[in-house]
Amino acid sequence: MHRRHFLTTTAALGLSSLLPAITMPERKDYLQTVTGPVDSDKAGWIMEHEHVLVDFIGADKVSRSRYNPDEVFEKVLPYLQELKKLGFTTFVECTPQYLGRDVILLKRFSEATNLKIITNTGLYGTQNGKYLPEYAFKETPEQLAKRWINEWQNGIEGTGIKPGFIKISVDKAPIKDFQRNLVKAAAITHLATGLTIASHTGEAAAAFEQLEILKAGGVHPSAFIWVHAQNEKDPQKHLQVVKQGAWASYDGAAWGEPQRYFKLIDNLKKNGYLNQILLSHDAGWYRVGEPGGGDFKGFTTISEKLIPLLKNKGYDDADIEKLLRVNPAEALEIKVRKIK
Ligand SMILES: [Zn+2]
Secondary structure (H helix, E strand, O other): OOOOOEEHHHHHHOOOOOOOOOEEEOOOOOOEOOEEEEEHOOOEEOOOOOOOOOOOOOOOOOOOOOOHHHHHHHHHOOOOOHHOOOOEEEEEEEOOOOOOOHHHHHHHHHHHHHHEEEEEEEEHHHHHOOOOOOOHOOOOOHHHHHHHHHHHHHHHHHHOOOOOEEEEOOOOOOEEEEEEHHHHHHHHHHHHHHEEEEEOOOOOHHHHHHHHHHOOEEEEEHHHEEOOOHOOHHHHHHHHHOOOOOEEEOOOOOOOOOOHHHHHHHHHHOOOHHHHHOOOOOOOOOEEEHHHOOOOOOOOHHHHHHHHHHHHHHOOOOHOOOOOOOOHHHHHHHOOOOOO
16 A cells, blocks of 8 residues: 655744745655656566666776767667567666766666666675775765765756665675675665665675674665575575565576576575565676677566566466566665664
8 A cells, every 4th residue: 555644844844934834745655767756556567687888997997988878879779678568667777886877878768768767876895896986995884875865865966867776785705894884874875765775795695794784774674685696506595585574686687597597586485485586687788898888688588588487387477577566666665664
């Protein structure tokens, strides 16, 4: 059910003595896209972890002058149109800042395809901080969070385009201090904004560490997406993460065997956790620095191989709807999840 509350905004702004009380309806549950908010129940089928463009040059050299946006647009458009034809309506673009996040380009794609596209705030800490700006090693979690909260409140880089989730990343456990700071900053940002935290993680040990940091910061595990969960080999550890309430994102479908993805999904489903699985391809992407953007991988494996396999194994339409529509919409809803 959708909640409709009423807020008195004038009181919150300290203007109550100057203006008559104005009440305005709070939005019902929604996702934040590059073209504005979308009701969660209207987001349709969602690809929850994909990329349009990535530049791996590193934070010290990354620049929009390294590619021609028109060339990227021409190259990528047919792949997004193809995804739309397959029935998907929402596309979550997981490229963080300093790795090629380009929200103007994303908005252009959204307007050309009618796909709802979601971008992110946050910082990418893996590979020993190659993709981090200098300030990320100096600032406190509170200072980092302030930057991310500012993007939520005022938009990204003067565009007015708001992020729809927080993207961070860490290396294997034990997580390094500067990466722990990113997780702490994500916790602060989540509590201030309701943005969900998606962390490029891999093996479960680093997910457990992050969940401890988040819980210590008052954030419920349901605000955490364990990105690249397919990289953990022990099925028991998958269960241990979702039992806490976090989301398991099996998001490399374009690169892995469909049979392997079926096993990952079925392990959780058999144990009653179908409701916490997310699926995506981690496909794309225009590779800045390669001729013509290099080899682009389309967003088709789930539709062409994985869904038919799941149906073959007895999954019904309601199960598929959960995996591709219900779960990702709930995971990405703008909503503060506190520990009670
Ligand atoms: Zn990715």
